[in-house]
Amino acid sequence: MMATTMPRVAGKLTAQAPLAPLVWFKAGGKADWLFEPKDLADLQAFLRDLDPEVPVMALGLGSNLIVRDGGVSGVVVRLGKAFAKVEAIDAVTLSCGGGASGILVSSTARDAGIAGVEFLRSIPGTVGGFVRMNGGAYGGEVKDILVDCDVVLRTSELVTLPVEALRYTYRHSELPAGAIVVAARFRGRAGDPSAIQAEMERIAAAREASQPLRSKTGGSTFKNPEGHKAWQLVDAAGCRGLTVGGAQVSEKHTNFLINTGTATSTDIEELGETVRRRVQDKAGITLEWEIQRVGRK
DSSP: OOGGGSSSSSSSSEEEEEEEGGSOOOOEEEEEEEEEEESSSHHHHHHHHHHHHSSSSESSTTTEEEEOOTOOOEEEEOOOOGOEEESSSSSEEEEEEOOBBHHHHHHHHHHHTTEEEEGGOOOSHHHHHHHHOOOOTTTTEEEHHEEEEEEEEESEEEEEEEEHHHHHHHTTTTOOTTOEEEEEEEEEEEEEEEHHHHHHHHHHHHHHSOOOOTTTSSSBBOOOOOOHHHHHHHHTTTTTTEEEEEEOOSSTTEEEEEEEESSSHHHHHHHHHHHHHHHHHHHHHOBOOOEEEEEEO
């Protein structure tokens, strides 16, 4: 794809952009194009003028993602500071930009005395990713707090979707392909800031104690099957510490894969598939990937 075929932008458009530095695993190939829009109008104009055959994918903090070594076709859109604002719009509701982090959302909620969104403190991602994946942890899920979200469709049209339109299930939504979440409203409940802070600290401590946060990881690798915990199935299948190349099943939490320093994305994905086969053989249960895998092999 020649640079001349790409629309003009007010933000930043980079050809053959390395994605490994932008994802938690620190592995993977390049994006054909990386677009960092200046603002909403820039994003809409770009999508309006872009060849409709060119695929578009949103990238948040890259925490729950394997970018395959062959790179990503088309355009990867990364929302920056213009999409990272969070503010309370009434006593129990937050308006959040699609690029805002879970830490910023939960901290703003605490300062406004809004309880019920503390769990977002523990999810290393952005609002756009939470909304798309029905992010959840420590007893909370986005479906429980989302009022509605603003989405730019692949056609460039801006639409507001109520929570019902996303048809949420466990770690899944029916958000249209190529759609980019640019904002969302979350509704909690009235709470005491000190109690909210205490809950956030409890969650942070629990996460620190149980998860390999100091490693290059991708968060929870597999969805919990009905009636089971993925980590227990992985452990029972003898996969704790298992390696493929530079990738390893975490010794600390077996539902986490880690890049020990030299892993390719192929190593990481092959390790995940090896774990899935072993769990299938041992327990007769098929683990589903929670981590999103994108790009060319």
